Amino acid sequence: MAGQDWFEKDFYSTLGVPKDADQAAIKQSYRKLARVFHPDANAGDASAEERFKEVSEAYSVLSDPEQRQQYDSVRAMAGGGARFAAGPGGAGGAGGFEDMLSGMFGGGGRVRFANGGSGGINLEDLLGGYGGAGPFGGPPPRGQDIAAAVTLPFRQAVQGSTQSLSLDGKPITVRIPAGVTNGQKIKLAGKGRPSPYGGQPGDLIITVNVPPHPVYRLDGNNLRMTVPVSIDEAALGARIEVPGLDGTKVRLKVPAGTPSGRTLRLKAKGITTAKGTGDLLVSIQIAVPQNLSGAGKKAMEDLRDAMKGHDPRADLMTQAGS
Secondary structure (H helix, E strand, O other), X not given: OOHHHHHOOOHHHHHOOOOOOOHHHHHHHHHHHHHHHOHHHOOXXXXXXXXXXXXXXXXXXXXXXXXXXXXXXXXHHHOOOOOOOXXXXXXXXXXXXXXXXXXXXXXXXXXXXXXXXXXXXXXXXXHOOOOOOHHHOOOOOOOXXXXXXXXXXXXXXXXXXXXXXXXXXXXEEEEEOOOOOOOOEEEEOXXXXXXXXXXXXXXXXXXXXOOOOOOOEEEOOEEEEEEEEOHHHHHHOEEEEEEOOOOOEEEXXXXXXXXXXXEEEEOOOOOEEOOEEOOEEEEEEEOOOOOOOHHXXXXXXXXXXXXXXXXXXXOHHHHHOO
């Protein structure tokens, strides 16, 4: 902002506060207006963007007690309280206005003005300087974040993959780390849109969609799966094969007397991430035979007769009443 703008801009009106408003009222009004007109909430709205800059500019001055005092003094001059006449030689030898500013800013003699030339003091340097903070009273607003989404097969999601995206017509390669889950968001700092105010660029926020797998489920670094076993395998024990994530067959011992729902663990057969390698957790599900043949039905009847006297629900009523 050029320093001369202070004569023309009513920062109190911009923020909608009276001239005697305290800092709390100024801050409250600024926050309310900034939320309304922030570019993130008004993508593509040039008028809202311009209004946001005006609000930020007004707050940067009025929130700084020293700058506010200088602004009020300059506005008082412009409001007709004092008049300044040019001295001999016309505008180039003006004394009143320049002497007043010299007194305000502690000059030992007359303040001279320059428009970029050497040897003078620019009015913008005196009235509009922000110590590098810009017209926002702090770091300029960052650029907008960009939201994107990718859909990965389960195997790629758990093992990690590289994806190519197109953002604003430009290709970008994104590395998806191993172990991402459905709905997880990945933030790539500084890969969003640039700031129109010279601030830091926004971020790229990628939402990862992972359709469910018919066999595997992810649990941290562990993989879970449910494996059916026959009644005799569960009762007598068995060694079975289950599919590993890498396509190989993994041998699993099912101890005798394994009930349905028990989980057996295969160490280091899960997924590998920066946090380490997980396990493969196998939940046993006893498969009840359907459409038994005559011999199969007779075998089950013999098993029933052999199991007489064993009540699997013996403690159920007692536990229910406890």
